[in-house]
Amino acid sequence: MLSSRFDYHRPGTLDEALKLLAELDDAKILAGGQSLIPVMKLRLAAPAHLVDINRVPGLDAIEEGDGSLRIGALVRHNQMVSSGTVAGFPMLAAAAPQIADPIVRNLGTVGGSLAHADPAGDWGAVMLAAGASVIVRGPRGERELAMTEFLVDVFTTALEPDEILTQVAVPKPSDSSGGTYLKLERKIGDFATVGAAVQVELSNGTIARAGIALTGVGATNIHATDAEASLAGAEPNKAAFAEAGRLAAAATSPVADVRGSAEYKRHVADVFVRRGLVRAVEMARAA
Amino acid sequence: MQITITVNGSERSADVEPRMLLVHFIREVLELTGTHVGCDTTSCGACTILLDGTPVKSCTMFAVMADGREVTTVEGLKTDALHPIQAAFKEEHGLQCGFCTPGMMLTGVALLKENPSPTDDEVRWAISGNICRCTGYMNIVKAIQTAGRTMVEGAEAPVGS
Secondary structure (H helix, E strand, O other): OOOOOOEEEOOOOHHHHHHHHHHOOOEEEEOOOOOHHHHHHOOOOOOOEEEEOOOOOOOOOEEEEOOEEEEEOOOEHHHHHHOOOHHHOHHHHHHHHHOOOHHHHHHOEHHHHHHHOOOOOHHHHHHHHHOOEEEEEEOOEEEEEEHHHHEEEOOEEOOOOOOEEEEEEEEOOOOOEEEEEEEEOOOOOOOOOEEEEEEEEEEOOEEEEEEEEEEOOOOOOEEOHHHHHHHOOOOOOHHHHHHHHHHHHHOOOOOOEOOEOHHHHHHHHHHHHHHHHHHHHHHHHHO | OEEEEEEOOEEEEEEOOOOOEHHHHHHHHOOOOOOOOOOOOOOOOOOEEEEOOEEEEHHHOEHHHHOOOEEEOHHHOOOOOOOHHHHHHHHOOOOOOOOOHHHHHHHHHHHHHHOOOOOHHHHHHHOOOOOOOOOOHHHHHHHHHHHHHHHHHHHHOOOOO
16 A cells, blocks of 8 residues: 655754754654554555654653653654663553554654554553653744643644654652553454553552543543542542442443444443552552 | 665665655565565564564555665575574474565564574564464464574584584
């Protein structure tokens, strides 16, 4: 399959990339290309210009400092899998090896996946549950957007056409925390039928904060805020988890497709949130 | 756009449209047809090549993105004799129709470089982005492990043996 024709640009610096975005009409950023190229081949996207940022230095680092993890825009999924730094963020570490397949993970990027904003993308749910934000650069300077503001609609983010996502910032959870990512897929590499990102911070045995978000069950990744609120200050027990699962499932609006009925997906969301909470609390207690 | 890619050790230059996929550059411009197009949707791994030693799906990369970089295709494996992974796929009957084989072998080579004696699970995990529709996975796993053993023995063998 061939995409539509486009002009190709390969800036050597971030400033050059920003200048190109400001000057060109209908330009898209090309990073790993593992989502963009397939949609271009299917002619679901036909940008007039591609700005390839793969040779822009300084965007491929994973760093921890000032209480947060900083993931550069060109960090590949497999860097997340093998990073010792990411291992300190168990929900992220659980999600990374479940993204796409091992070969796609060599090219695909965390930043690109978020900017693509596919509701079946896994990182969106993980970053919502983590309370993460994205750092965005444009001609008007730099701004930081919470994931909740960043994800607007299906394939739509708050990124302006002349802006580049340069970094993802993930706050470090407390020492008494745990988290995981559960994903139901027909086979490795398929989109999630349902995914659930769950993170819990304990304080004196009760839940201080819970982060819960879902994949594949709405027009965006769903941030299950009612479920999170129900857990704040709660005893971590079966009844609390069941209520959180029920509230999370109620926040979804799945669509029936080849992967399952809406009812089935809603049920899986409920079960995954409960299972995820059990696992996250076990980890938090062991921490 | 004028590009130069080092393919199997030789610099190859051509003037290509930016939308040309790397797999089409390899197959149609360079006429190296060992790299296959299977699903054309980033799912099957038949088009897997090594880009600077790392396996990638060449149907999901534009050729211009590989400008100035090194590509290894299945044709680059054989030197005077078969590469140990090719010999092992032959020995262990690691192929039936052969369509997935180039991708399987290149993914296998990249795995063995990191992990010369992988377990069954490690091999299965590494090749989970490569699909064999003959479902000959048992022998593919064995072939990759056999190649690993040959390569370790080869590396340990005294010079001239």
